[in-house]
Amino acid sequence: MLKYFTFGTNDEESQLLDQWRRESDRNENLFQEMDSPDFWERAIDPIHKKMQEEQWHLLQMKIRIIKDQGELVRDDIEKTYKRIRRRLYIRRLSSVAAVLVLLCGIGVSVWKYAGTWDKSKGMEQIESIRPGGKKAVLYLASGETIPLAKVTGEIQKEGTVIRVDEKDGVSYDPVTEEKEKIVHRIVVPRGGEYKMELGDGTKIWLNSDSEISYPVQFAEDKRAVTLRGEAYFEVSKDESRPFIVNVEQMTVKVYGTKFNVNSQMKGIVETVLVEGRVGIIADDKEIILLPKQKAVYDQEKGDVYVQNVDITSYVAWKDGNFVFDNASLGAIMDKLSLWYDVDVFYGNDEVRNVHLSGDMVRYKEIQNLLYFFEQISDVKFEIKGRTIVVNYK
Amino acid sequence: MFSDKSIEVVDLSDSKQFKANYERYFTALKHFAMHYLGDEEMVFDLLQDFFLKLWEKGESFKNEEVFKVYLYRGVRNNCLTYIRDKKRAEKRLEDYGSDEVEEDFVSRVIESEVFSLINQVFEELPESCKRVYRLSLEGKSHQEIADELHIAINTIKRHKNNANHYIKDRLEKLLVLMMLISSDI
Numbered sequence: 001m002l003k004y005f006t007f008g009t010n011d012e013e014s015q016l017l018d019q020w021r022r023e024s025d026r027n028e029n030l031f032q033e034m035d036s037p038d039f040w041e042r043a044i045d046p047i048h049k050k051m052q053e054e055q056w057h058l059l060q061m062k063i064r065i066i067k068d069q070g071e072l073v074r075d076d077i078e079k080t081y082k083r084i085r086r087r088l089y090i091r092r093l094s095s096v097a098a099v100l101v102l103l104c105g106i107g108v109s110v111w112k113y114a115g116t117w118d119k120s121k122g123m124e125q126i127e128s129i130r131p132g133g134k135k136a137v138l139y140l141a142s143g144e145t146i147p148l149a150k151v152t153g154e155i156q157k158e159g160t161v162i163r164v165d166e167k168d169g170v171s172y173d174p175v176t177e178e179k180e181k182i183v184h185r186i187v188v189p190r191g192g193e194y195k196m197e198l199g200d201g202t203k204i205w206l207n208s209d210s211e212i213s214y215p216v217q218f219a220e221d222k223r224a225v226t227l228r229g230e231a232y233f234e235v236s237k238d239e240s241r242p243f244i245v246n247v248e249q250m251t252v253k254v255y256g257t258k259f260n261v262n263s264q265m266k267g268i269v270e271t272v273l274v275e276g277r278v279g280i281i282a283d284d285k286e287i288i289l290l291p292k293q294k295a296v297y298d299q300e301k302g303d304v305y306v307q308n309v310d311i312t313s314y315v316a317w318k319d320g321n322f323v324f325d326n327a328s329l330g331a332i333m334d335k336l337s338l339w340y341d342v343d344v345f346y347g348n349d350e351v352r353n354v355h356l357s358g359d360m361v362r363y364k365e366i367q368n369l370l371y372f373f374e375q376i377s378d379v380k381f382e383i384k385g386r387t388i389v390v391n392y393k
Numbered sequence: 394m395f396s397d398k399s400i401e402v403v404d405l406s407d408s409k410q411f412k413a414n415y416e417r418y419f420t421a422l423k424h425f426a427m428h429y430l431g432d433e434e435m436v437f438d439l440l441q442d443f444f445l446k447l448w449e450k451g452e453s454f455k456n457e458e459v460f461k462v463y464l465y466r467g468v469r470n471n472c473l474t475y476i477r478d479k480k481r482a483e484k485r486l487e488d489y490g491s492d493e494v495e496e497d498f499v500s501r502v503i504e505s506e507v508f509s510l511i512n513q514v515f516e517e518l519p520e521s522c523k524r525v526y527r528l529s530l531e532g533k534s535h536q537e538i539a540d541e542l543h544i545a546i547n548t549i550k551r552h553k554n555n556a557n558h559y560i561k562d563r564l565e566k567l568l569v570l571m572m573l574i575s576s577d578i
Contacts, residue, residue, distance in 0.1 A: 030500050034507050041530050043511035044523075052419040055437060056412070059444055066449075321520070357551065359519045368517060375559040 131363045132208055132339045135192030138170065139185040158182050160216045169195035175217040187211040191341035201236035202243060205318040208338040230262040232318040250282035250297045260315045269297040272314040280304050323359040328352060329379060340366050347391035354379055403460040406451030415444060421509030422468050428501050429472035439471055465502050514563040518556055525552040
């Protein structure tokens, strides 16, 4: 395996390798060891990264303590730490809880450290391009704004209770009293994403550069919201009230289900159904969509085109992944530009039609994905400030 | 754009560099120390101490090669010290360190670096490629992988091709790297 991966067709290097191997038994043995599938299997085990991250967090905690308490405490901490640990037979102290329990015994207040751990996913920044994150602003009916990424807890506004949670986003308590039609709006900027839950239990994930308006209390005969951009919906079942998404010039009528609506491409609305049943209503016509189908509404032509698809690539974003299945580079870069909030410039227009596949956690740096694409195609990328320049090699 | 150019100066007092170097060398140093200590828990303890001291000293190094040698020698010395202390405490007759030959040290460094590099390059692959590749290394056939992951056989071939292509490109300078390591140490 080693030889295959490293020396391919390069004869000169191949000879150098053979020479090195012949130099001594030790070299040969080393080569054999590194050549074995077993060596590779162990090397690619995902546990290495996990261990490294755990150990780093542990190290960071000790460093913070030393910074705060001064060096004199350091030896004491290390000794006490080891002593207590051996006594309790705790094998690998990587979980926060275990370490907190131990350090409390030394009389150091550690609670504040748990929250301040550097939880940044991904590597250090080379340029200033960051992957997206939770960013959203809530607009109340009065026009008052609430920056959702910065607050948590319960807010009582306009007669309703709004909960903001770090993990689950915004959620509304069901409203029972009669209320005047109060409409709220959540706006997610470029480079953002946000999750929310309406009063009826419907969950909505919003992607970058998207916004959704909804009444705090739904009408009696229907639940209607208006979307711009892209969102993934998990609509709670309510047979008496169909759920309706108004997007651009068309409507998606939902009968209790999971689907993705994307209106980020100009003049087109793409709806992909995961589970359940929806109706696509445009120009007074309704077309029923079945699971694993995609409907593309073309505003100009005014028609809806349905096809069977592998839905993974359309809904992966909601779980934090990019999945590209033989997609055109143009479409890929469009999505990346929204999430990373960057501009794209094509040195050669044709390069947009290069088709690529790949998937990646989208909280990683953009360089990872671009680098991968460079290796598997004829395309090359250059990052200049906040612009990505795309060209053929 | 993504060059492997060595940094001119390695400055450990810079927290960003400190973290980057930790991430870069951890897997290799762990693999390396395991040769001496054999116990994962002890190795983690040792590396914690080692990096804590590195952080406290906040030293700078002229170049990457000098830094690399410093790291490996430092960890090795710590390992040998630990073994000697343990031996003294337990009064055993086994002798780990004193007849170690310099060549052994170099081989171990090379092996650890290669191990870590394979790990790093592999981590850069997309998830689906990784999944397919791991199963493939276990000896599973394309059909078995297709059944397990619920994807088409063509997709599997595509993933494997992409992965091979990528790994090859990234590792092609490996021999040069290995020779460089041997000459520096």
